[in-house]
Amino acid sequence: MGDVKVEKLLNNYKTLDEFKRFKEYGNQELSMLEDLQSNIVENNSESPFYGIYYGGSLIARMSLYKVDKKYDQYFDPQHDYLELWKLEVLPHYQGKGHGKKLVDFAKSFQLPIKTNPRINSHGFWEKMDFQKANYNMERDFGQNPLIWLPEGIMERTE
Amino acid sequence: MGDVKVEKLLNNYKTLDEFKRFKEYGNQELSMLEDLQSNIVENNSESPFYGIYYGGSLIARMSLYKVDKKYDQYFDPQHDYLELWKLEVLPHYQGKGHGKKLVDFAKSFQLPIKTNPRINSHGFWEKMDFQKANYNMERDFGQNPLIWLPEGIMERTE
Numbered sequence: 001m002g003d004v005k006v007e008k009l010l011n012n013y014k015t016l017d018e019f020k021r022f023k024e025y026g027n028q029e030l031s032m033l034e035d036l037q038s039n040i041v042e043n044n045s046e047s048p049f050y051g052i053y054y055g056g057s058l059i060a061r062m063s064l065y066k067v068d069k070k071y072d073q074y075f076d077p078q079h080d081y082l083e084l085w086k087l088e089v090l091p092h093y094q095g096k097g098h099g100k101k102l103v104d105f106a107k108s109f110q111l112p113i114k115t116n117p118r119i120n121s122h123g124f125w126e127k128m129d130f131q132k133a134n135y136n137m138e139r140d141f142g143q144n145p146l147i148w149l150p151e152g153i154m155e156r157t158e
Numbered sequence: 159m160g161d162v163k164v165e166k167l168l169n170n171y172k173t174l175d176e177f178k179r180f181k182e183y184g185n186q187e188l189s190m191l192e193d194l195q196s197n198i199v200e201n202n203s204e205s206p207f208y209g210i211y212y213g214g215s216l217i218a219r220m221s222l223y224k225v226d227k228k229y230d231q232y233f234d235p236q237h238d239y240l241e242l243w244k245l246e247v248l249p250h251y252q253g254k255g256h257g258k259k260l261v262d263f264a265k266s267f268q269l270p271i272k273t274n275p276r277i278n279s280h281g282f283w284e285k286m287d288f289q290k291a292n293y294n295m296e297r298d299f300g301q302n303p304l305i306w307l308p309e310g311i312m313e314r315t316e
Contacts, residue, residue: 023277026302031293048295065299085300116300119181135189137206141223142243142274142301144184 004098006105009049009061011041018058024086024118028063049086050105052098060098062087064106067114073139074114074147076156081112103128113148122146131155162256164263167207167219169199176216182244182276186221207244208263210256218256220245222264225272231297232272232305234314239270261286271306280304289313 009015011032019029035041051061063086072078084106089098106113114133117125130146133155147155167173169190177187193199209219221244230236242264247256264271272291275283288304291313305313 026277027290027293027298028295028302030290063299065295083299119184132185132188135185137186137223140185141221141241144186 004052004054004101006050006052006102009047009051009058010044011036011047012044015047015049015058019061021058021090022061022086022088024088028086050102052101054093059093060089060102062102062106066111073136074133074145074156075112075149076154078156079112079153081114082106082109084113084115087115099124100128107148107150110150112150112153115146116143117146162210162212162259164208164210164260167205167209167216168202169194169205170202173205173207173216177219179216179248180219180244180246182246186244208260210259212251217251218247218260220260220264224269231294232291232303232314233270233307234312236314237270237311239272240264240267242271242273245273257282258286265306265308268308270308270311273304273306274301275304 013036016029016033016036019025032041032047036043048063048065049061050064051058053059062084065083065085067081067083069078069080072081075081084103087099087102089096113130115125115130125146128148130148133140133145133147134157135145149155171194174187174191174194177183190199190205194201206221206223207219208222209216211217220242223241223243225239225241227236227238230239233239242261245257245260247254271288273283273288283304286306288306291298291303291305292315293303307313
């Protein structure tokens with residue numbers, strides 16, 4: 001455990017092939033693959049994913065996207081924030097702190113974070129000090145937003 | 159099967175209690191419960207949910223929310239559309255057409271529809287004539303949007 005590190009993942013065929021082992025493989029990954037195939041993006045360009053390798057294989061990943069403060073509807077004062085999604089550790093490697101390692105990495109930017117957790121993952125997010133955002137239907141439909149606040153940032157209340 | 163019908167669900171303690179049997183119970187339902195408890199909404203006010211009852215119990219449901227055309231980022235021409243989410247049939251009642259009944263009900267408004275399907279439900283949505291939206295990271299992060307187009311509406315391409 002001690003020597004694993006979080007790495008920025010590159011957009012290449014190897015990464016995209018490893019992504020197939022994750023449950024949350026969907027339109028985003030397919031779109032990345034098509035962009036690569038049609039040379040819309042360069043091979044080995046940076047992807048929005050970060051991951052942990054173990055024995056040469058990708059065993060955990062998350063996608064992190066920085067949202068400009070002008071689109072922020074969650075925080076006070078309005079602030080750039082990170083949208084964290086597709087956090088997933090492969091089954092065999094769960095319970096070993098890899099998920100926490102990725103979340104700690106995200107927190108290290110000292111920006112507020114928003115995520116939309118999968119079913120049955122609330123216990124994990126609570127341990128990570130994430131809290132439920134007040135539900136606002138117009139903003140949050142289809143989501144159960146959780147947020148993490150660095151010092152000096154509060155949740156927005158309108 | 160012939161006699162089941164889709165009903166608008168009311169926001170009351172009975173409905174909210176029945177919601178607990180669905181996997182996708184989250185912030186939205188908790189927020190509805192709190193609003194009811196603190197009299198922010200009236201008992202039996204309309205909820206954004208539709209459902210199917212069988213033998214007096216709620217066995218299937220979905221949430222439907224009409225998004226104003228000024229917020230539309232998916233369709234051409236820009237159009238009011240329905241955001242469909244939390245479509246779920248209780249396990250014992252699956253495979254009997256209840257999911258299709260709810261989706262057909264949503265289509266009956268003749269508005270374009272957008273949904274963000276759960277993992278492993280793509281086969282169902284394909285049968286319902288939904289298609290993948292072109293993935294746009296800034297718009298779609300954390301989602302795998304699928305859309306349904308009524309006659310005369312196309313997907314937006316920028």
